[in-house]
Amino acid sequence: xxxxxxxxxxxxxxxxxxxxxxxxxxxxxxxxxxxxxxxxxxxxxxxxxxxxxxxxxxxxxxxxxxxxxxxxxxxxxxxxxxxxxxxxxxxxxxxxxxxxxxxxxxxxxxxxxxxxxxxxxxx
Numbered sequence: 001x002x003x004x005x006x007x008x009x010x011x012x013x014x015x016x017x018x019x020x021x022x023x024x025x026x027x028x029x030x031x032x033x034x035x036x037x038x039x040x041x042x043x044x045x046x047x048x049x050x051x052x053x054x055x056x057x058x059x060x061x062x063x064x065x066x067x068x069x070x071x072x073x074x075x076x077x078x079x080x081x082x083x084x085x086x087x088x089x090x091x092x093x094x095x096x097x098x099x100x101x102x103x104x105x106x107x108x109x110x111x112x113x114x115x116x117x118x119x120x121x122x123x
Contacts (some may be wrong), residue, residue, distance in 0.1 A: 001027050001098075002024065002025070002026035002027050002115055003024070003025045003026055003114075004022055004023070004024050004095045004096070004112055004113060004114035005022065005023050005024075005025070005068060005114060005115070006020060006021065006022045006093065006094070006095050006099060006114040006116060006117040007020070007021050007022075007023075007055065007062075007073060007117060008020040008021050008114065008117060009093060009117030009118045010118075010119070010120070011053070011120045011122065012085055012119070012120070012121055012122070013085075013087065013121070013122050014085060014086055014087055014121055015084060015120065016085050017081070017082060017083045017084075018082045018085065018119060019049065019079055019081045019082070020036070020079065020080040020082070020093055020095075020119070021077055021078075021079055022034070022036075022077060022078045022079070022080075022095030022114055023075065023077045024056065024074060024076045024077070024097060024112075025076070027102060028073075028076055029073075029076060029078075029097050030053070030055055030070065030073040030076075031053040031101045032053050032074060032098050032099065032100065032101055033050060033051065033053060033097075033098040033100060033101060033102050033103050033104050033109075033110075034050065034053050034071060034078040034080075034096065034098070035047065035048075035049065035050035035051070035076065035095075035096045035097075035098070035099050035104065035105070035110060036048040036050070036069060036080045036093060036094070036096070037047070037085040037093070037094045037096060037107055038089075038091035038092065038093045038094065038119075039086075039091055039092050039094070039099050039116075040091040040092075043091075044064055044092070045107055046060065047060055047105045047106070047121070048061045048063060048067065048080070049063065049067055049068075049069040049080060050103045050104060051069045051070070051071055051103065052101060052102055052103035053101030053102075054101065054106055055071070056103050057069055057082070057087050057103070058103055058105060058107075062088075063082075063089075064086075066082065066083050066084045066085075067080060067081065067082050067083070068080070068083075069081075071122045078095060080106060082119070085119075085121045086121060087121045087122070087123045088121075089119065089121050090121050091118075091119060092116040092117065092118050092119075092121050093116065093117050093118075093119055094113055094114055094115075094116045095113070095114040096110035096113050096114070097110060097112040097113075097114065098110050098112075099111050
């Protein structure tokens with residue numbers, strides 16, 4: 001059974017940093033696209049960042065220059081380093097794994113999802 005488990009969320013002040021981790025079990029995702037999405041209260045789930053099997057990356061414009069997605073295939077883990085956080089980054093952050101090596105920005109392209117981790121940025 002495939003599981004994605006996120007960790008690293010919490011409460012942080014504006015301007016601070018948080019690193020989220022997502023560890024997969026049940027299969028390896030070395031060559032598969034992985035992504036991070038977030039959902040704020042009353043809003044749709046939105047794409048944040050993605051990394052392809054080739055390590056190509058993409059980000060939503062609002063986080064470019066502040067967030068970095070990376071992966072450690074030996075640990076079957078993907079990370080989201082979030083710097084210079086803003087109150088509008090407050091959301092539940094979800095890790096997702098695809099079934100192809102390609103970079104995808106749409107939630108419907110991902111097959112496996114974690115349970116989410118809350119990130120709250122105070123002003």
